[in-house]
Amino acid sequence: MQETRKRVLDALAEGPVGGPAIAEELDVSRAAVWKHVEALREAGFEIESREDGYVLVGTPEFGGAAVEFGLAAPFDVEYHEEIGSTNDRARELAGAGAEDVVVLADEQTGAKGRLDRAWASPSGGVWLSIVCRPDLPPAQVPIYTLAAAVATTEAVREVGVDAGIKWPNDVLVADDDGERKLAGILTEMEGEADRVSWVVVGIGLNANVDGEAVPDTATTIREQVGDVDRAALTRRLLERFDELRADTEAVLPAWRDLSSTLGRRVRVETPGGDVVGTAVDVEFPGSLVVETDEGEKRVSAGDCEHLRPV
Template identity: 40%
Template sequence: MKKEMIKLLLSHNVISEEEAKRLDLINDETIEESIKELGFGKTEHITKDKICENLETEEIAKEILCFRKVFSTNSIAKFLANHSAEEGTVLISEIQTNARGRLGKKWEAPEGGIWMSLILRPQVPPARIGLITLATGVAIAKSIRSLGVDARIKWPNDVLIHGKKISGVLTEVNATFNEIDWIVVGIGIDSNLKLEDFSEDIRIGTTTLTEELPTKVDENELIAIFLNEFEKVYQLYKDGEIEDILKDWRDLADTIGKYVNITQTGGKITQGYVVGINNEGSLIIERQDGTLEKIISGELRTVE
């Protein structure tokens, strides 16, 4: 991870080639401060000041770092989380050049989208980790719906409009069996983008707010709307008000009632109707023989 941060600083001419070759002379505190300085630098259209004009949060987004271009906001967030980054720190980049999705999937993050990561330090049981992805999906869906479009949630980590993906969540965690050190939640929203901005293989099953709305979206305002919504659902998450989160998720779900094919880790395939989710965020499937199966994680595909 340190090498990746050095590469980032080198690409922005913060350090020299000679300095980059001598990793032993660059301590983590220096790297951390240099990264934060980059996050306070010049961007083209997403800025902390503009976001704060509509921000109503108390804990989330006390610190906002806005970058012009980075490899991955999640990678930077994990590095900062391992050091002194506070709960609620937000990292945003106008462009990501090495973004990734869940299960290592390809994720393109060109200019015009919203690409961000949140650093969280919830004092909750590790068994509750999976619910943060669902909670984030609720916040994204509500934010996009505020624009007048029917955003829906696909288990476990996508938000759809008319069955096409508009947003995704990547959750990464550092925890022991009884304690969470940090959670990094990565969010991508295809906002002011055209389908032509993506490679051909990404366009299939994808949509953008440009495709769905008649006017351009104010990205700074949408980021603030999301952060406001996220703080509400995150407070429920920390307080253990899980049923409130799950009720919203069920109301917004695109998945419940559909016949699906789920490929789990190891290649096991389960088919059946989605009947709901449990209090841990696992999907409950009714198979053809009438038995129920709990799915903790997997790749879901709707069978028409």
């Protein structure tokens, strides 16, 4: 959202306030204030004109402006009712030099997960991709994936969903049907041997979506606890991710606390073969430590499966 419009919105939120008072405070014309008010109305904000000034009486349910309103993190939000893939759009923006932009959509029509797997993204979800330019070597980028998993899991726990993280980045809910996927994360990057040019962190969260609209192996917030305020949920997720990317040393302790993998028997499919044993720890920037019959092994990437106890 344009900075002056944000300030107009902040003033309206504390209203009633007259147009001349806003114009004087922001050092803009009264006509400019009126244009910003009309633009906010078009974005879905309910603004009444009263004798004592403008009053903000309602906010949009979802969308870029709804998420940016009250967002305590330095992100601009580009919103789409429908898009092929937020990650695809985020890569375009990253290539054009963008930074700290969130591509957000109500629905995706061509989303992909890890290993190019199709990802169901019906209307009602939270589908977003964050464009970052971290001062990190490429080998440390996986910590951003773990940070996104922590931020997502904490956000859904705050709305009542008892979720955990399966290494490295799947957010799962355990119920009578076993463990089902609530959210997934796909991180992409471009860079050279010693530095990162950009990182795109894609997060797909089944929020206000019917259970029948996602695979049997997945679940949704609606199915678990009912519908939630998606704008508030998205703000909380983005704010927590912003905190963690600024303090990467806090990521692993938080990830361990939320892990549904540590202490479990696992099978991790890697290019060098399966690693089977008990997951005992996660190390910076995100390697899983597995205690096998041959001793400890560290896995930096692979498909992890939770196994039944022997």
